[in-house]
Amino acid sequence: MDDRINLAEKFALLGSEYQPAIVGYMNDYKLVVVKTKGEFVWHKHDETDELFLVVAGRLVIQFRDRDVVLEPGELFVVPRGVEHCPKADVETHVLLIEPRETLNTGDAGGDRTVAPIEI
């Protein structure tokens, strides 16, 4: 059985890395923690929604028609098929929940595509 997951402890394990890391699973979904800073890439996931929960910092999810700003304790579900580009001006800690096979860069691919580690 998986054990208790303390989010702050998991982010501390990541140190200064901007590497997404799987901390657990729920059915065919993965629970991913990631520290982020700067702008990611525009992309979409045609096959799935994607949940963002901000734990620390401040995340701007840019859409083509607006920005959504998330502070700690706030979450947002990006609907499938909708282009988005996350951006953080300060180092921001995010919990992502999405199907296990979801690529971080969705349909965009490119050199920001990385497989999550497990911690």
Next chain:
Amino acid sequence: MDDRINLAEKFALLGSEYQPAIVGYMNDYKLVVVKTKGEFVWHKHDETDELFLVVAGRLVIQFRDRDVVLEPGELFVVPRGVEHCPKADVETHVLLIEPRETLNTGDAGGDRTVAPIEI
């Protein structure tokens, strides 16, 4: 498109009610906030895992062979088919993520079975 979900604001909307409330969806999953105090009922969900994230208070998830204690910022995924009974000595705020059709009392049924409202 669903909007930003501020968990503290959602719990404030619940007032003193111990009524589970859906705050959003991700694919065929529901995002449920619930204030809880006291002991729930022993039950299991044979068909699904169930994610608990504690936002405030302190949740004890009792299993037949041990207790798991969750403080704010901690989460736990109860595996499918495993009997559990949540308990809180103080009012505790929990975000639950589980498939839309999941019953709060699982296989146990009884008078603690309630349908979530939407807020």
